[in-house]
Amino acid sequence: MKVDENEVRRRLGHFEAVVRAAGVRLTHQRLEVFREVAGSLDHPDAEAVFRAVRKRLRTVSLDTVYRTLRLLEDLGVLGTLGPRRESMRFDANLASHHHYVCLRCGLVRDFESADMSALPIPAEVREVGEVHGTFVEVRGFCRACEGKRQEESTAKHQKRPKGQERRRTWRRRSGS
Numbered sequence: 001m002k003v004d005e006n007e008v009r010r011r012l013g014h015f016e017a018v019v020r021a022a023g024v025r026l027t028h029q030r031l032e033v034f035r036e037v038a039g040s041l042d043h044p045d046a047e048a049v050f051r052a053v054r055k056r057l058r059t060v061s062l063d064t065v066y067r068t069l070r071l072l073e074d075l076g077v078l079g080t081l082g083p084r085r086e087s088m089r090f091d092a093n094l095a096s097h098h099h100y101v102c103l104r105c106g107l108v109r110d111f112e113s114a115d116m117s118a119l120p121i122p123a124e125v126r127e128v129g130e131v132h133g134t135f136v137e138v139r140g141f142c143r144a145c146e147g148k149r150q151e152e153s154t155a156k157h158q159k160r161p162k163g164q165e166r167r168r169t170w171r172r173r174s175g176s
């Protein structure tokens with residue numbers, strides 16, 4: 001899935017301005033790494049960025065991509081999702097937003113909600129530390145996975161021996 005072209009251009013413009021202002025060299029590699037995240041709706045992890053960038057830059061290494069992503073995060077032009085470890089994913093959408101995450105395939109989509117951004121923070125959280133923002137993660141099975149799950153459960157159901165299937169039917173009836 002691709003981000004709208006005008007939005008990608010806007011993100012690239014912001015990226016170039018921030019990089020220049022920080023006195024960091026705007027190399028072709030850095031631009032390509034950022035462009036990959038900026039143009040994707042998928043919130044890719046370092047390996048996914050590497051696989052995509054390698055198609056255009058044959059000599060790039062996973063390590064370089066990883067270090068570049070960290071640099072861009074330090075510069076504040078990329079956000080991140082999830083815990084800080086190898087599987088960390090990167091996000092070029094810097095506007096306040098929330099995420100829908102598919103539990104099966106890992107799909108991530110942005111959505112905006114003024115209500116969720118303004119959720120009241122319980123006092124106990126403020127005791128733990130300062131609050132900089134609220135990000136809601138909505139979890140479930142995306143449309144594509146929902147379809148696959150139904151197919152899988154149908155296939156399982158068909159493989160089940162007759163006796164068990166009857167017991168299941170009986171249980172469901174007795175439950176209602």
Ligand SMILES: [Zn+2]
Nearest residue numbers: 102105142145
């Ligand atoms: Zn999914």
Ligand SMILES: [Zn+2]
Nearest residue numbers: 091093099110
């Ligand atoms: Zn996002």
